[in-house]
Amino acid sequence: MELIIESLRKNYGQKEALKGVSFALHQGVYGLLGPNGSGKSTLMNILTGNLQGTSGKVLWNDQNIVQMGKDYRKILGYVPQQQALYPDFTGVRFLSYIAALQGLTSREAKERIHYALDVVELSDVSGKKIRTYSGGMKQRLLIAQAILADPKLLIMDEPTAGLDPKQRALMRNLIVEIASDKIVLIATHVVSDVEWISKEILLLKEGELIRKGSRDCLVEEVKENMDSVMKKDAKELGLEDVYLYYFGEQYDETDLL
Numbered sequence: 215m216e217l218i219i220e221s222l223r224k225n226y227g228q229k230e231a232l233k234g235v236s237f238a239l240h241q242g243v244y245g246l247l248g249p250n251g252s253g254k255s256t257l258m259n260i261l262t263g264n265l266q267g268t269s270g271k272v273l274w275n276d277q278n279i280v281q282m283g284k285d286y287r288k289i290l291g292y293v294p295q296q297q298a299l300y301p302d303f304t305g306v307r308f309l310s311y312i313a314a315l316q317g318l319t320s321r322e323a324k325e326r327i328h329y330a331l332d333v334v335e336l337s338d339v340s341g342k343k344i345r346t347y348s349g350g351m352k353q354r355l356l357i358a359q360a361i362l363a364d365p366k367l368l369i370m371d372e373p374t375a376g377l378d379p380k381q382r383a384l385m386r387n388l389i390v391e392i393a394s395d396k397i398v399l400i401a402t403h404v405v406s407d408v409e410w411i412s413k414e415i416l417l418l419k420e421g422e423l424i425r426k427g428s429r430d431c432l433v434e435e436v437k438e439n440m441d442s443v444m445k446k447d448a449k450e451l452g453l454e455d456v457y458l459y460y461f462g463e464q465y466d467e468t469d470l471l
């Protein structure tokens with residue numbers, strides 16, 4: 215199981231949104247961090263097949279995803295940012311609708327819906343209308359739809375946006391559980407969401423991948439680069455300090471609220 219991104223560029227007219235990004239992902243959770251405008255959405259849109267790069271390629275197990283077409287869609291799950299979720303549908307009706315779009319047979323759909331509802335702990339409320347769900351429940355329903363067809367690659371866009379701290383913690387546990395047999399890539403502004411669950415963090419700045427490594431390696435690097443005065447003040451550094459170090463004043467604390 216391998217996703218390789220090779221020299222990926224994307225230009226919008228004169229604007230270079232991605233400037234030749236290369237990296238490889240294997241089983242596990244990866245956090246994609248970057249300030250507004252760094253190219254995260256562009257990268258996610260290319261990885262989900264909604265946009266084509268200007269040059270470079272994306273390979274799933276050595277096959278170009280553009281040529282894979284429908285076969286790539288089969289291994290891909292996408293959790294979009296929270297959106298209007300058919301408020302008058304029940305949870306189970308929404309998942310049946312998604313299963314039909316994905317071409318699952320009714321037998322497969324029944325089995326997979328049962329499984330997905332169980333994983334995201336929504337079985338009890340699956341007959342209730344989505345309008346009655348809390349933010350956390352809606353987010354878990356979005357995850358359920360993304361794992362219906364048992365994807366090998368799961369891409370998540372700000373999966374904890376709008377959730378309270380308890381729901382965020384539940385979401386993190388759920389992501390770890392789901393990732394046991396998948397590649398999970400999470401794009402977020404919320405550093406704490408990916409700090410402890412990611413095997414690697416990717417830092418995107420102005421269309422370039424400036425760092426990719428484990429949380430501990432990135433923290434250590436920043437520590438080494440600090441001058442001795444700052445080092446003395448810095449007791450325990452964390453991923454937030456790494457973010458601040460590379461993205462400086464572009465860091466917006468309101469993203470954490």
Ligand SMILES: Nc1ncnc2c1ncn2[C@@H]1O[C@H](COP(=O)(O)OP(=O)(O)OP(=O)(O)O)[C@@H](O)[C@H]1O
Pocket residue numbers: 226229230231248249250251252253254255256257
């Ligand atoms: N359709 C477009 N036409 C022109 N420029 C674009 C277009 N889409 C994005 N851009 C520009 O490309 C750059 C990268 O945008 P992108 O949306 O990928 O960043 P981002 O990191 O996802 O930001 P955000 O977190 O705000 O969504 C930005 O400078 C943006 O203004």
